[in-house]
Amino acid sequence: xxxxxxxxxxxxxxxxxxxxxxxxxxxxxxxxxxxxxxxxxxxxxxxxxxxxxxxxxxxxxxxxxxxxxxxxxxxxxxxxxxxxxxxxxxxxxxxxxxxxxxxxxxxxxxxxxxxxxxxxxxxxxxxxxxxxxxxxxxxxxxxxxxxxx
Numbered sequence: 001x002x003x004x005x006x007x008x009x010x011x012x013x014x015x016x017x018x019x020x021x022x023x024x025x026x027x028x029x030x031x032x033x034x035x036x037x038x039x040x041x042x043x044x045x046x047x048x049x050x051x052x053x054x055x056x057x058x059x060x061x062x063x064x065x066x067x068x069x070x071x072x073x074x075x076x077x078x079x080x081x082x083x084x085x086x087x088x089x090x091x092x093x094x095x096x097x098x099x100x101x102x103x104x105x106x107x108x109x110x111x112x113x114x115x116x117x118x119x120x121x122x123x124x125x126x127x128x129x130x131x132x133x134x135x136x137x138x139x140x141x142x143x144x145x146x147x148x149x
Contacts, residue, residue: 024118031113035106040065040073041082042110048083048099049107055094056085082106 025039032042043063047054054062060070074097077083082103088094099107123131 027117028114031110031117035110035113037106037110038073040069041077044070044073044077044097045082045099045103045107046111048097049104049111053086053096053098055088055096057094059097077103 028039028042032039037045040063043065044059047059047062056070056074057067059065059074060067063070065073074083074085078085080102081100083097084100085095085097088096
């Protein structure tokens, strides 16, 4: 005879996602604090590092920042010589943001620290890959489905 599967309340997906996000956010916050970088600035740096110059409207959407907040964050990054802005050569009405060499150094340093921190999590590579795939599928499904009010 085989042992029966444990019965009990099924884990709540939203609660588990929230708990995981908060625990990861604590790790990220500690790293960003040590580098004197806000979470919003980090999202912008990461986007620009991954794609090069991007229109400000795209950065706002991808970084989950309202345009006014993005402008303030980018202004601060420009003042720190981490980012620079240029008129889009294909559409002169748009402004593109770019990562400066100094911004690239900061991004790479923080990204390495984050990778080390996440690497400390005892999760086999296959399970991590599966989790990334599942979370990507969940995000895609949620983005396609309108919010019911």
